[in-house]
Amino acid sequence: MIQVENLHRHFGGFRAVDGASLSIETGSITGLIGPNGAGKTTLFNVVAGRLKPTSGTVRMAGEDITGLPPHELFHKGLLRTFQIAHEFGSMSCVENLMMVPGAQMGETLWNAWFRRGAVRAEEERLREKAHDVLKFLTIDHLADQKASQISGGQKKLLELGRTMMVDARIVFLDEVGAGVNRTLLNTIGDAIVRLNQERGYTFCVIEHDMDFIGRLCNPVICMAEGKVLAQGTVDEVKNDERVIEAYLGTGLKNKVVAHG
Amino acid sequence: MDILNALVAFLNFVFIPGLAYGAQLALGALGATLIYSILRFSNFAHGDTMAIGTVFVILLTWGLQSVGVSFGPLPTALLALPFGIVLTAILLLATDRAVYRYYRRVKAAPVILVMASLGVMFILNGITRFIIGTSDISFTDGERFILTAGDFRAATGLAEGLAIRTTQGVTVVVALIAVGLLFWFLQKTRTGKSMRAFSDNEDLALLSGINPDRVVTVTWIVAAALATTAGTLYGLDKGFSPFTYFQLLLPIFAAAIVGGLGSPIGAIAGGFVIAFSEVMVTYAWKKVVTYLLPDSLAPEGLVQLMSTDYKFAVSFVILIIVLLVMPTGLFKGKSI
Amino acid sequence: MTAAAPAQGPARALLLAAFVAMLFIGTGLFQSWTLALLIVNMALVSSIMALGVNIQWGYAGLFSVGTMGFVALGGLSVVLVSSAPAPGGWAAGGPGILLGLMMGAATIAAAVMAAAKLPKGRIRTLGVAAILIVGFLIFRGIFDPAVQAVEANNPAAHGNLGGLGLPVLLAWPVGGLLAAAAAWAIGKTALGLRSDYLAIATLGIAEIILAVLKNEDWLARGVKNVISLPRPVPYEVDLQRSQAFLNWASSWGFDPITASSIVVRLMYTGLFAIVLLALIWLSQAALHSPWGRMMRAIRDNEVSAEAMGKDVTRRHLQVFILGSAVIGIAGAMMTTLDGQLTPGSYSPLRFTFLIWVMVIVGGSGNNWGSVLGGFLIWWLWVMVEPIGNWAMTVITTGMADGWLKGHLINSAAHMRLLTMGIILLLVLRFAPKGLLPER
Amino acid sequence: EDIKMGIILGFTGPLESITPNMATGAELAISEVNGSGKFALGNVVPVRADSTCIDAAAATAAADRLVTAEGIKAIMGADCSGVTGAILQNVARTNGVAMISPSATSPALSTAEDDGLFFRTAPSDARQGVVMTEILMDKGIKTVALTYTNNDYGKGLADSFAEAFTAAGGTVTINAPHEDDKADYSAEVASLASAGGEVLVVAGYTDKGGKSIIQASLDSGAFDTFVLPDGMVGQKLVDDIGAGLNGSFGQYPGTDSQGAELFQGLATAAGFDGTSAFAPESYDAAALIMLAMAAAGSTDSKEWSTKVMDLANAPGEPILPGELGKALELIAAGTDIDYVGATAVELIGPGESAGNYREIEIKDGKIETVRFR
Amino acid sequence: MAEPFLIGDAMTGGYGGADILHGCTIAVEPGEIAVIVGPNGAGKSTAMKAVFGMLKLRGGAVRLKGEDITTLTPQARVAKGMAFVPQTSNIFTSMTVEENLEMGAFLRRDDIRGTMEQVYGLFPILKEKRLQPAGELSGGQRQQVAVGRALMTQPSVLMLDEPTAGVSPIVMDELFDRIIEVARSGISILMVEQNARQALEIADKGYVLVQGANRFTGTGQALLADPDVRKSFLGG
């Protein structure tokens, strides 16, 4: 679905993404892991059009999409969430979701003024759908709360909910799990699998929770210092020496003593 | 062909006035940029703060003059300046208590503070005129020139003169020192850093034990010092009139913004950009060209790119071009 | 919300509207009804301007303070559309001016095209520069003589091309279009800027528009002003001379002079109210539609809106143009009401910041707030003068004659701005989100 | 009975530094009339209102308030041409209240529809351009640089002067406007200096951009002689600039009557600067209004406005500042008068000052009259 | 039982509208690690803010060493030796990493270089990036800056709102290690965590909060062992 070839993104002299090449197969749930600052988010930002690459190409289903603006990529079916939640603070949660679908007829002024009936019908459909999504995320009691006034984890859920409002081809999830309750995260994992299997979404998931990655992802790509460090099934990657050294570590040193 | 005369004409009519005007704008812009960077709003009352600070200085100067105090070759007003700063600081602190503090507490959007500052501007406007009237006042004394055009001509034998006013010299020097000090203060001192921290993330500043009241107080005091100094130096050079000071607001903000809001260095760079673009682009090069070319080629017309009608327009065009290339000013300013 | 304003929602709006209505009714009762109507008319125009600013700021968060420029363009359209053609003006140099302007436009178009087509690097820079310089010289070569010829044509009375002599009401939509066209060009270049940087850029552009208006005498006489523009309503003096009107007035027991000005002003009120109501309806319908939701989303978080498939640049351009057009219409209405175009009198304080005060005090993002703000602030702007004078009189009564009293009385005029400042601060203090907050 | 006279000037805004003296000038005439005890119609009360000078709508509202709520019988004002036009069209004509402006000089106002209700004591610019040309030609000056304040007054004067001067064989090297109340005039001075010229003609105001340009030109050695038209002639300018202005010359409205000196005496006694721009014109405007009322025996504008031209022009007994009491007596006695006033008022054609000029020169820090033209 | 070192006792309050906290109690002893877990929106962050005085309480009290500090401002609590890392916007984005750390030590008058070296030792990446504006860091790096800033205070109570959100496993382990060390030096640690299993492993005391009220309280191990808790809040 997505091919990234020799991608570079530099900030001043700093090479945040430094010649990464990877591909995300259609229909897969690909995990992207790597130490803090490895360049995962930067890679997402380049692929999703938020940042222009310094060099390199990005292809989506064979088509060169390098440097296209985010809104065009959205209409091509590429969706993403943000690591640091980007909610629309002054809007209610349900509105946050309703605004997502593209090409709504009511977004054209002409229709808003002169085809109000049709617009209203469309709104009803969207509202229902948004409520379903909220219910699924266990936050439908917050439907009318302003998005700036919900908890940190709830914001993350809302972020995820937005990708469920439209039919996407590929969804990039940047640490949906951080700050989300683990029980709920399991439910989210199930949802991702279902979307993947039933609706054929492709996913690329950044996550630091290895359990979550392990349950969901195949293959897994590990980045470090802007490059792809390792790639393979979860187990392969998990047991890779370099990955352990750079990323996973060997567990708590003090654990036993603390309760001694 | 007379390169020296051409150079002197250029210096006398373009470079020195541009430099002095740029420094005047920079001093004003420093105050505005400080308030923007710490208190996070564009203070529309800054021009009128400069005016009222200058009024204090003028009154004190008159007082000093009436008891016979003078400052040698320098203007007496410079002696009165520190006291003027104190009065202005008191006024600004009172204003903060009465007006701005409330909006900080309710965490109002910056635009609300801008509108509040507009209200303060109207009030200061009235008070200034109430104290000193509307007419134009000149309060400079001491030695007017460092170098007069006549002396220069006599000394060099050139046809062109070169004049430097004392106030121009003082302004340029003070502006440079003020920029340096402010930069050092914000970047290197504990208080300065705590002020930047406060402006970055107020809640977190609280969690670090930074006392917001102190930050705000220091900010207003420094702003008062900058505004009063800027107003006084400008008034010494060009005369004081309340309406002109109000009008200064526009070029001052232009300077602060083109330099990059929040950056002291940007303020001075911005001041010069605005000043020189006003003076240079509409300059009639006739005289300089006449000196440079042989007589037979002397130009008929004014050799002027645009008439001075458009000097503001031109300076704004340059400002816009700068911003299009560098969207947050020459020195990466803030934006809220 | 503060304790002083417990009422919420529609109740609050009604209460405030009633309060503002009381101000106008009070003005009518205690001062005069013609004055009250005069203030109403300008308040209507101000409301429309505020509505335009609200569309830009309240809907999309565009910190545009170029309001004055669009007001002036609206004013210009009145001259161009409705004033009589200047005798001999067109013949003196009209075609030359048009040709020159077309050359100028062609030059810019060629430069833009060259910039897009040529490969990056020195060639492009040089090529574009060459096109611009040559184009500029040709432009001046054609344009300047034509302008001189036009401006030399009876400069004391004309010196301009003059207008088309069409009905003045036509100038209102034309003013909107003119402002929209300018906004398109401005938006294409400057809308990439943010917050105060956009503000100073638009402020600068407004100054540039004004500089053109002041100095290009061939266009609308520059600072020499155009006065006696036609009206869409009859003149009071004509009514006063008309027997039918006099009979009608006396049958109702009205004084003919007062009756004539009230009738004329009511006609303006009607015209302006129609425009305002139409615009409000359109604005409200837009704001409460998915379009409005999209705009709010963009205002809240551009990055996220972009990722959700909204073309932020295009939408910004769209609201910028719409808002500017509304301001342009209001500018044309104002010039019609004044009956003259005086470029020297456009100042940012009056035509940009006062309008902003209306929007913010009314409550940004709320169309009715803008209207309320327009009415309230305009009333204050006009009435603070007598209020200030009155305050001064109160202070000085009982004071012994002398220097202080004289000084105070002479300072009464400055009480105007002082009073405005105090009231503005009080309103902001008790309604820091505006009188009618967005929600 | 109180008769209210509106004094509508820009007390705030760009003209705020000269309007207080204009208002005081007008009020001086009013107190003189009241003090004389000869004004049979009642006691004249001045009512000030702010024209803002830049906000036609606010000015219109202020004027409307004075007319419809305060019941003024005449308007002394307004000052700037823009607001004057708006008040004339939307208030004065509507309500049939006459106005005499002391300072609106726009030629366009001459042709405005006014139902005979509009007069001005400020001279039209056309005449002054000719007079200034004559003075320069007499001095043998053939090339001048010219700067004017960018409003209808400055532009009108500059245009009429440039036309007359060129026609007389002179050269205007540059004709550059300046905006008042701006931060800096280096650009203008630089261009003026570059263009060169024997003298610099400054068509501006005494305490605004014009003054700054003179100061900067002297400082930089660009020019040392300046030509000062009416807006620039004022003792304050001479005092502020000092010795540098010696030798500069100019002209302002006046005849060899003693009007101007007398007025200055009165002003000094009243404690304000009588040479301040348009203060004498304001005195004259107010005086004319009251004399016309006396002559018509009515405070109704429709009636007194018909008397204005008669009173202002010969023939008749000349009336100078300070002689308003005498004028009232003469009027009561049915004698024809010719109001000369502080600025030698002669109203021509559509009711504006005909313009006799006093040529002046600055000598030793004093404004000295050379001759009359 | 003696009064705990720091206690938020029966706290009730919210953000102006309806109450979020309903008589919730949280306490921690010196040298102890207390961990708060619970579903999203349960009021964990709110409880932390309440303890730190960033929220007005309608009922209940906060006491430090027996002294009632319910009405103190946050700055005053900093002066009393409390430090807090909020969940969101917890760094000065426009200031460099080093300045962020300096600001953490704002109230200290002694030499801070030693502490700073310790923080750099804990988070080596920060030393590399010390002159970079913190806003340019990656999500996990920011989190490290935030914790580092709090450590700079040398507090007697350290309150952390999800310090490990977004940090990589290796750093998370380091962080927990360091937290244990800090606790062992006698400092009280009060922490909200969604990486609940790891956190409870090292916790002396655990609170499960649901809808603003205490649902379960016990030692970390006890909670980990409770199947209800595991299933409903720890993801099985």
Ligand SMILES: Nc1ncnc2c1ncn2[C@@H]1O[C@H](COP(=O)(O)OP(=O)(O)OP(=O)(O)O)[C@@H](O)[C@H]1O
């Ligand atoms: N705007 C920027 N300017 C300078 N450096 C940047 C900028 N954005 C990111 N970086 C640097 O690029 C590197 C990669 O950042 P990125 O956000 O992609 O990391 P990440 O892999 O997503 O890490 P994490 O897991 O912590 O989120 C970091 O070291 C960061 O400091």
Ligand SMILES: Nc1ncnc2c1ncn2[C@@H]1O[C@H](COP(=O)(O)OP(=O)(O)OP(=O)(O)O)[C@@H](O)[C@H]1O
């Ligand atoms: N600023 C606020 N204004 C109003 N309500 C708020 C605000 N912040 C949070 N809330 C509400 O308070 C409740 C508790 O929020 P809190 O942030 O304490 O949750 P939390 O337990 O920390 O959740 P998470 O694990 O998701 O961070 C939530 O339902 C939220 O909607």
Ligand SMILES: [Mg+2]
């Ligand atoms: Mg990341």
Ligand SMILES: [Mg+2]
């Ligand atoms: Mg939380």
